Amino acid sequence: MLEIEERVDRLEEAQHEFVLSVGIEFNKLYNSQMRTEAELRAFKDEMKDFKDEMHVFKQEMKDFKDEMKDFKNESRQANREMNRRWGELANKMGTLVEDLVAPNLPRIVRELLGQEVMDLSVRRKRRLADGRTWEFDAIALTAGDLVGLNSTKSTLRSADVDHFARELEAFREFFPEYAAWPVVGILASLSVEESVLTYAERQGLVVLGVGDQIMEIKNRPGFAPKYW
Incomplete structure (x- = not known):
């Protein structure tokens, strides 16, 4: 009878240790999952910020290209006008x-x-x-x-x-x-x-x-x- 009680005690102790061990591992897994989800949220937030920054950058590049295009057109027109005036002057001078x-x-x-x-x-x-x-x-x-x-x-x-x-x-x-x-x-x-x-x-x-x-x-x- 005593031997059976000892076995039951050992079984209960083993069961308790098993439950405790499973609980610890589950807690680790849960914490790990929480960290992963937090990291994913942070990553998504970073990606959103990056996309927003890229959108702003693309818009700035578009504005810059438009400004350069306007500048080139203005420079081209000014160059044509200068050449025309030079031609008129040379014509007046007969050269x-x-x-x-x-x-x-x-x-x-x-x-x-x-x-x-x-x-x-x-x-x-x-x-x-x-x-x-x-x-x-x-x-x-x-x-x-x-x-x-x-x-x-x-x-x-x-x-x-x-x-x-x-x-x-x-x-x-x-x-x-x-x-x-x-x-x-x-x-x-x-x-x-x-x-x-x-x-x-x-x-x-x-x-x-x-x-x-x-x-x-x-x-x-x-x-x-x-x-x-």
């Missing part, structure tokens, strides 16, 4: 070719024709034996044996286009040394109307005008110059 067109011809020829200008002359005049005289505003000679012939007008008109076409036809008569060289006609002006630009393009003429750069190509995409 439009020397100051605006000729310095930009090498770049224009390189961009449009892919050739380097090796010789550039301004106000080139030639007199024939029969007394006829013709003056060309600018002549650019490239390393690839090509002639870029320029005519510059303050305001370009259809009549100027027709006159320049006659100049191109007469060029080799006045400069027979370039008889075998292809010739590209390059018109330049401070002001070019769309209708005149279209008329010049139909005749295969390059047209330059004041823009972001002092002189830029005004021909539309897909334009191919004519070789005389």
Whole structure:
């Protein structure tokens, strides 16, 4: 009987220790879960704060890009206006070719024709034996044996286009040394109307005008110059 009581006591003690142990482990698990949930809540709060900060950052970047776009547009407009005024001043002084067109011809020829200008002359005049005289505003000679012939007008008109076409036809008569060289006609002006630009393009003429750069190509995409 005593032995049974001892076994029962040991069993009750073991059961008590088991319940106590389970309680401790459950309490640990519960505390761990509470910490995890707290950490998750904190993480979610941090993510929300991060998203809010990113939203503010994106808005600031958008505002910055808009400001930069406005600044570039204003700078571009100011640059165009400065170039226009410079052109008007050069025109009044009679140095439009020397100051605006000729310095930009090498770049224009390189961009449009892919050739380097090796010789550039301004106000080139030639007199024939029969007394006829013709003056060309600018002549650019490239390393690839090509002639870029320029005519510059303050305001370009259809009549100027027709006159320049006659100049191109007469060029080799006045400069027979370039008889075998292809010739590209390059018109330049401070002001070019769309209708005149279209008329010049139909005749295969390059047209330059004041823009972001002092002189830029005004021909539309897909334009191919004519070789005389």
